[in-house]
Amino acid sequence: MAGNQKAKGKKEQAKGRAKEAIGRAVGNERLEAEGRMEGARGDARQAKEKAKDTFKH
Numbered sequence: 200m201a202g203n204q205k206a207k208g209k210k211e212q213a214k215g216r217a218k219e220a221i222g223r224a225v226g227n228e229r230l231e232a233e234g235r236m237e238g239a240r241g242d243a244r245q246a247k248e249k250a251k252d253t254f255k256h
Contacts (some may be wrong), residue, residue, distance in 0.1 A: 205248045211241030 215238025222231030 204244060208241045208244035208248065211244060212238050213241075215239070215241055 215234045215236070217234070218237060219231050219234025222228065222234055
């Protein structure tokens with residue numbers, strides 16, 4: 200389960216970076232903001248899973 204959540208976090212981070220870059224390239228502030236938000240959500244998921252792993256061992 201934890202591996203699945205880690206992968207989901209990585210996917211959200213990558214998708215967020217892509218959206219942010221596309222939004223910046225075309226001048227779409229909403230898309231750029233969505234990308235930043237999605238990337239932050241992926242970062243938070245990764246941090247949560249890392250903390251769980253730290254306290255598990």
